[in-house]
Amino acid sequence: MSANTSNGIRLSRRRFLQVLAGAAGALVVGVRFAEAGEPPLPPEWLGNDFHDLGAYVRIDSEGNVLIGARDPDTGTGVATALPMILADELDADWNRVSVVHLGLGVEAGNDGHPLWTYGRQRGGTGDSIPAAWADLRLAGALARWLITQAAARRLGIAADRLRCEAGTVIAPDGRRVTYGSLVDDASKLDLPTHAPAPKPPQRYTLIGKPVGDVDAHAIVTGQAKYAIDHHEAEALVAVLSHCPWPDGSLASIDTAPALAVKGVVKVLQLKPEADQPPGHTVIAPAVAVLAESTWAALQGRDRLKLEWKPGPSAAENSAALEQQATALLDSQSAPTTRVRDDGDVEKASKYAAIRVEATYYQPWLAHACAEPMNCLVRIDKDKASLVVPTQSPQQACAVVQRLTGIAPESIAIRVPRVGGGYGRRLDHDYVAEAVLLAKAANKPVRLLWTRGEDFTHDYYRPASVHKINAVIDHKRNLAGWNQRIASASALAGRGVPADRLWSSEVSADQLPAGLVPNFRSDWYAQQSALPRGPHRAMPHLANAFAAESFIDEIAHQLREDPMKTRLRLLGEPRSITLQGGGTLDTGRLRNVLQLVADRIDWKDWLHSVNGLGIACWHMDGAYVAHAIETSLQNDKLGIERVVCAVDVGRVINPLGLEGQVAGATLDALSTALNLAITTRDGKVQQHDWKAYPLASMAQLPNSVETIIVPDDGRPPAGASFLAMPTAAPALANSVFRVSAVRVRRLPLMREFLRLS
Amino acid sequence: MAPAQAHGTPAVPESGITPVAVRSGIAVEINGERFVHTGDPQMPLLWYLRDVLWLTGTKYGGEHGENGADLVLVDGKPVSAIGQPMNRLADKRITTVEGLAANDGTLHPLQQAFIDEDAIGCGYCTPGWLIAGVALLKRKPHPDDSDIDQLPNSCRCGVQTRVRAAIKRAAAGKAGPA
Numbered sequence: 012m013s014a015n016t017s018n019g020i021r022l023s024r025r026r027f028l029q030v031l032a033g034a035a036g037a038l039v040v041g042v043r044f045a046e047a048g049e050p051p052l053p054p055e056w057l058g059n060d061f062h063d064l065g066a067y068v069r070i071d072s073e074g075n076v077l078i079g080a081r082d083p084d085t086g087t088g089v090a091t092a093l094p095m096i097l098a099d100e101l102d103a104d105w106n107r108v109s110v111v112h113l114g115l116g117v118e119a120g121n122d123g124h125p126l127w128t129y130g131r132q133r134g135g136t137g138d139s140i141p142a143a144w145a146d147l148r149l150a151g152a153l154a155r156w157l158i159t160q161a162a163a164r165r166l167g168i169a170a171d172r173l174r175c176e177a178g179t180v181i182a183p184d185g186r187r188v189t190y191g192s193l194v195d196d197a198s199k200l201d202l203p204t205h206a207p208a209p210k211p212p213q214r215y216t217l218i219g220k221p222v223g224d225v226d227a228h229a230i231v232t233g234q235a236k237y238a239i240d241h242h243e244a245e246a247l248v249a250v251l252s253h254c255p256w257p258d259g260s261l262a263s264i265d266t267a268p269a270l271a272v273k274g275v276v277k278v279l280q281l282k283p284e285a286d287q288p289p290g291h292t293v294i295a296p297a298v299a300v301l302a303e304s305t306w307a308a309l310q311g312r313d314r315l316k317l318e319w320k321p322g323p324s325a326a327e328n329s330a331a332l333e334q335q336a337t338a339l340l341d342s343q344s345a346p347t348t349r350v351r352d353d354g355d356v357e358k359a360s361k362y363a364a365i366r367v368e369a370t371y372y373q374p375w376l377a378h379a380c381a382e383p384m385n386c387l388v389r390i391d392k393d394k395a396s397l398v399v400p401t402q403s404p405q406q407a408c409a410v411v412q413r414l415t416g417i418a419p420e421s422i423a424i425r426v427p428r429v430g431g432g433y434g435r436r437l438d439h440d441y442v443a444e445a446v447l448l449a450k451a452a453n454k455p456v457r458l459l460w461t462r463g464e465d466f467t468h469d470y471y472r473p474a475s476v477h478k479i480n481a482v483i484d485h486k487r488n489l490a491g492w493n494q495r496i497a498s499a500s501a502l503a504g505r506g507v508p509a510d511r512l513w514s515s516e517v518s519a520d521q522l523p524a525g526l527v528p529n530f531r532s533d534w535y536a537q538q539s540a541l542p543r544g545p546h547r548a549m550p551h552l553a554n555a556f557a558a559e560s561f562i563d564e565i566a567h568q569l570r571e572d573p574m575k576t577r578l579r580l581l582g583e584p585r586s587i588t589l590q591g592g593g594t595l596d597t598g599r600l601r602n603v604l605q606l607v608a609d610r611i612d613w614k615d616w617l618h619s620v621n622g623l624g625i626a627c628w629h630m631d632g633a634y635v636a637h638a639i640e641t642s643l644q645n646d647k648l649g650i651e652r653v654v655c656a657v658d659v660g661r662v663i664n665p666l667g668l669e670g671q672v673a674g675a676t677l678d679a680l681s682t683a684l685n686l687a688i689t690t691r692d693g694k695v696q697q698h699d700w701k702a703y704p705l706a707s708m709a710q711l712p713n714s715v716e717t718i719i720v721p722d723d724g725r726p727p728a729g730a731s732f733l734a735m736p737t738a739a740p741a742l743a744n745s746v747f748r749v750s751a752v753r754v755r756r757l758p759l760m761r762e763f764l765r766l767s
Numbered sequence: 768m769a770p771a772q773a774h775g776t777p778a779v780p781e782s783g784i785t786p787v788a789v790r791s792g793i794a795v796e797i798n799g800e801r802f803v804h805t806g807d808p809q810m811p812l813l814w815y816l817r818d819v820l821w822l823t824g825t826k827y828g829g830e831h832g833e834n835g836a837d838l839v840l841v842d843g844k845p846v847s848a849i850g851q852p853m854n855r856l857a858d859k860r861i862t863t864v865e866g867l868a869a870n871d872g873t874l875h876p877l878q879q880a881f882i883d884e885d886a887i888g889c890g891y892c893t894p895g896w897l898i899a900g901v902a903l904l905k906r907k908p909h910p911d912d913s914d915i916d917q918l919p920n921s922c923r924c925g926v927q928t929r930v931r932a933a934i935k936r937a938a939a940g941k942a943g944p945a
Binding site for chain 1: 807817827864
């Protein structure tokens with residue numbers, strides 16, 4: 012036991028900065044989350060099991076640095092960016108840093124509730140970096156402080172005269188001591204009474220520098236293991252056939268042909284639990300074939316003779332829902348929620364010089380994760396271990412606990428790199444299925460959803476209809492904006508109060524709120540049986556398409572350059588307080604807009620043979636603009652150039668950010684061009700990639716020119732889906748310039764062909 | 768008890784182990800190694816790789832392999848592993864993503880170019896992009912944009928522009944740590 016067994020610096024009621032002596036004489040520092048008054052973790056807890064490292068850094072006597080990334084990396088680059096923050100603060104040599112994807116950190120709490128060792132653990136929700144920014148720097152700063160103190164004692168020089176560089180402490184006289192040789196001494200030092208201050212930003216050496224993905228080598232060599240790649244001794248492979256209707260039931264089943272397949276062991280049935288919210292239970296009634304191999308399970312499923320009985324949802328179809336939404340918005344009936352009402356839109360309407368109205372239609376969307384839903388689970392008497400592709404291991408743990416009664420601290424959840432999330436993996440219906448099957452079969456289970464199940468049993472992004480009326484006054488200013496949105500809330504049935512169901516469908520602060528004196532935003536609830544849930548950049552994706560297309564329509568009515576219309580609307584640089592917290596800085600928004608305009612030569616806007624389109628947006632304290640150039644040759648639409656500018660405050664990894672910006676842009680273009688989920692007789696019509704065709708290489712631009720606003724004065728904002736919302740409206744606006752066809756319905760390609 | 772030894776045959780110690788007859792099967796060469804598949808001849812190559820050999824670099828993308836995550840090279844040509852039953856592959860040479868690098872670990876120039884261009888989103892379908900790209904470079908060492916446009920892969924993370932840059936980088940012989 013080392014001297015600082017219970018050495019911790021309290022940062023807040025629940026957070027401790029802590030040093031642990033590892034079994035191998037390493038220095039281990041991290042932020043630990045604990046209840047007040049609870050003793051910090053004993054060092055035995057750590058042992059040599061690197062998987063148990065939290066938001067921690069471990070430096071061993073060889074100088075190797077191991078950093079745990081607590082949030083799941085679904086392709087957002089957090090497993091690279093989070094460790095960079097800590098490594099910079101530590102002045103570590105990045106070439107000596109290894110990153111571990113952490114599993115769930117959970118211990119027994121004092122009141123029966125689980126205690127989350129690492130604080131929040133969530134990925135793909137755009138807030139990993141802002142949430143960890145402060146703690147990671149403190150952990151790195153403490154490790155560096157301890158190492159410097161140890162060096163000071165060894166060299167006989169005051170600590171404040173030493174400097175650290177790439178894993179080495181350097182004295183003024185040129186003497187150098189490596190971190191590795193100091194960790195044993197450092198781990199025995201008493202801690203300071205207060206957390207050492209992090210570096211001033213001008214001394215950052217890694218933050219702000221381009222760093223490649225930490226998993227890149229493993230990925231390109233095929234060695235990276237996703238959850239779907241994991242095996243377990245004696246595990247049965249489970250493949251499912253779900254009822255096409257979430258509220259349907261099994262009418263008849265003949266399992267004999269399936270059981271006759273060599274290797275098929277069992278056929279089991281699953282049913283949703285009526286008292287559980289979506290994402291906590293099975294998504295629809297299902298029959299599972301359990302077999303000794305995937306191939307046997309698949310053959311068994313193909314031979315099942317099933318008849319499903321429809322439930323009430325069989326009356327639903329997406330085209331009728333859209334008609335109903337349109338009728339609702341035309342009816343002048345009272346909205347479900349008046350989300351925002353500034354000034355007096357009715358009065359403004361009386362003094363209108365010009366009125367503009369348009370209605371926009373956007374479809375249901377699937378998540379279409381590359382790695383289909385899957386889960387590996389082993390349940391022993393009083394413990395469980397799982398490998399789960401999840402964005403929220405804590406939620407996954409809650410599902411396992413509820414279904415097994417096993418205490419959270421005995422549930423081990425490993426989360427390797429995840430093959431895409433986009434919100435789908437915040438729900439854990441597939442974990443519930445795997446657990447129920449493992450219990451019933453009394454064997455470990457490796458659950459695999461085939462692609463057809465993945466497309467037809469999703470928590471979809473709901474379709475929406477947006478109708479906007481604008482009033483232009485005699486000074487050609489936008490005096491009134493009245494938007495009405497009808498959709499089936501993605502939050503319905505999820506324990507959210509009725510008066511908050513709008514919040515997944517519209518933001519109270521979305522553009523041009525705060526910029527128009529008379530502004531109203533109404534939401535009309537629709538009912539649908541189709542499962543719905545969180546989806547990438549929701550609700551901004553749908554709202555930006557409507558609002559930023561509409562601003563272009565206003566500019567057209569005014570016979571004005573749409574860039575000028577936007578700049579007039581934004582006005583002088585100023586800070587506007589948002590209803591949802593935070594501010595809108597119109598100067599930062601103007602800046603990103605101007606940057607993309609300059610890069611794409613916007614001054615040629617009117618005379619360009621190709622069409623130029625532009626759009627801007629703000630969300631969660633970050634700013635984005637797109638400018639897109641499209642061409643039309645022989646009725647063939649081509650995306651010639653795409654420029655995107657982002658302002659996210661401080662940038663941790665510009666290479667990672669560029670990847671996120673290009674990636675989100677291409678995802679948004681692919682979605683806008685091609686994608687829609689439709690239902691007929693309550694059944695989802697899209698079963699495969701052919702019916703839900705992500706854009707091909709040929710459809711997409713050859714490059715995305717990315718401009719990152721250098722902004723070191725602010726803490727980092729989230730960025731993983733920042734570039735989603737403005738791509739579609741910039742595209743539609745450019746298509747209007749090149750073709751005179753105004754696309755108000757997505758997907759754009761189908762609508763463009765219909766209209767032109 | 769073992770039966771009495773036949774006259775003139777060397778004595779075999781008693782072990783209780785009955786030798787199993789050598790089974791015949793489908794011989795394939797995967798990443799330079801010989802394997803014999805003795806299971807269901809109809810089993811698609813994808814499940815043989817993933818379930819039997821635990822070569823999990825080749826990914827499941829869908830029932831018809833349309834998104835390219837399960838591409839492998841069979842005698843140098845890119846094919847979807849889920850569409851290839853083992854009985855069609857007798858004596859074929861198969862290369863998966865695990866076999867692209869040299870035996871000493873030196874990466875294929877396109878693998879290195881993917882790292883240099885950070886052409887990685889979630890990474891799940893990266894092996895498929897690599898196989899398609901390696902096949903393209905073999906067929907056409909200096910592909911132009913319209914050649915790259917023909918790649919069959921799709922991806923929601925939006926790596927397409929970075930994959931394009933990586934293929935061009937590899938073609939130009941610029942691959943290598945900066």
